[in-house]
Amino acid sequence: MSSPDWSLHPQLAHDTVPLGDLALSRVLAINDANYPWLVLVPRRPDVVEIIELDEPARAELMAEIARVCAALKAHTRCDKLNVAAIGNVVPQLHVHVVARRKDDTAWPRPVWGAAPARAYATTELSAFVAALRRALGLA
């Protein structure tokens, strides 16, 4: 399901640490210790909107969203998952999956623009990435 012509948008590369590749999407962890926050990026060139994916890829994207949601929920025991494809700033199609807690810095607001990103301590980020890699079978 991948394409040789695809590459990760530089802004997404800058803000994240890669976990690995599912059948369709690259999975990234956002370096923001305010919230456990993963992003799925379908490895298809020039795709901006979900409706620009063909039907099998859209179905796979939903399956991968569910897989990432389940892994993040199990790891964090969060109060709510937030799932969103926005892309007003970075056009390359990417789907946010954010684990929210009722005591996090932005609750109940959405996370985008709510608070400046807070970088993880290196060991904290490594532990988060390692745990989610294992949970997603990407280790």
Add this chain to the structure above:
Amino acid sequence: MSSPDWSLHPQLAHDTVPLGDLALSRVLAINDANYPWLVLVPRRPDVVEIIELDEPARAELMAEIARVCAALKAHTRCDKLNVAAIGNVVPQLHVHVVARRKDDTAWPRPVWGAAPARAYATTELSAFVAALRRALGLA
């Protein structure tokens, strides 16, 4: 795919006008003239997260999201679609599909919390709802 035990959350009922029912979801229009904005609500009782839907319902939800995205894009010729399941305030699972323009009041920020809702003129809202009903085969 519907359930007799399901009913629309009162807050969603208050903020919207119904367009009709697809196989899984009720389609609603948000009464906010700032943005053409539809919401899909799977008619399954007590479902809060996408991962609480069974696999066939998740696949149907993605198909219905794509159908609503395509209809909204064709009707509005928007610059970007924003698709999100957040639910921090209204827990009943609902998926926002918002048509964004680079000159809308919140661009490039997400719409949630960005600007107070601006009620449509009655005729404007009727025209929007009628057009999207036709586009979605709900007329």
